[in-house]
Amino acid sequence: MLVGMLGMMEAGAYPWSWWVLGPISLGFLGIYLLLPRPDGQRTATGSLLGVLGIAGLMALVLGGVIANVESLTFCVFSGVACLGAGFLVTLENPARAALAFVVVILGVAGLFLLAAAPFLMGANIIVYAGAIIVTFLFVLMLAQQHLPSDADSRSREPLLACICGAGSVLIILLAIGEDAGRTESYQEGFEARALVATRAPVAPFRRVGESDLRLNQGGVPAMPADNTAFLGATLYGRHLVAVELAAVLLVVATLGAIAVAQRTGAGGAL
Amino acid sequence: MVSPDLPHFLAVSAVLFSLGLVGFIARRNLIIMFLSVELMVQGVALNFVAFARFRGNLDGQAFVLFLLTIAACEAALALALILAMYRTRSSLDVSLWQDLREEDLEQVTDDEPLPLAPATAPLPQLPLAGIAPAKPEEPNRV
Structure with a gap:
């Protein structure tokens, strides 16, 4: 779902400006439909939006002129992280949500590696996926609830929450896009400063x-x-x-x- | 895209942060809310690492190490609190704690009924004691 937004970036088109509105609204709709509610999640429609986002991402990435290994791995890791985050937010079963968080951790660890932080990659995996998640699962097992419960099968103000999230990501991305339009390349500055x-x-x-x-x-x-x-x-x-x-x-x-x-x-x- | 630049990392962390925001606001399970906060922390950590990479010094990475420390403390304390809360109300639903709100705010009630639990497979019936249950014969083709 939100992966579609990454697709915009892969096109090499920052400042992406208002074009991000499309993928953001796709992600907004997908998350909104997928949030648990008493009359059943709209799994089919939400997943359809997700598949659309991924298809758009793939088309944009593979249709781009240059696809080197670094950008491809970046796409994979960020896609994994964002998908895991979507699952974490929308899965009804909290144990599965915790496992989705592990997926997020692995994706983010890959991004750490790409950002030249191998030590932090290891530390992140050990501390989060190793220690924190195990404690979480322990508490979850202790507080086991059968599934259609108030805690898991209801969402609090799903529409307002999704509007809030979409607004936040829109504002941040617009700010990044403006800034990216001003500067030529961060890579050159990095090499000079390094x-x-x-x-x-x-x-x-x-x-x-x-x-x-x-x-x-x-x-x-x-x-x-x-x-x-x-x-x-x-x-x-x-x-x-x-x-x-x-x-x-x-x-x-x-x-x-x-x-x-x-x-x-x-x-x-x- | 030649290679991932700073804005790409920032955009990914923005997406992670906002998804965590949505999860924190919308979900009602205490543990999932806490996991959403951890998701936001991951977004911020990714920001720090990306800035460290593109500024060419390691202060951002050192900061992420401190972030990991704080996250560990936070997880320990939050889980202890969640456990204590679960003992008191025997549910992880955060809406059971809305009496902690200010007094002039109205209480939220759930109108829609919960769906019925999905039908589980019936338990197997045991045969009477002493009678061996009929076993399907396995064809022997040696």
């Missing part, structure tokens, strides 16, 4: 000499090469206090979770 920035991310902890940088043929530092080392240097150099604060926060959150979840005497009967 030369300066990766030369010495943090001086005190790790001296990064020229020999430490792996350069590609263009003489530009390859970003993913030393990602973990650079990230560690940044983290423990520039953000050391924040790291300590995060540790304190984790301890406090653990204590708080234990205190909140504790069963208090005769009051809480499960």
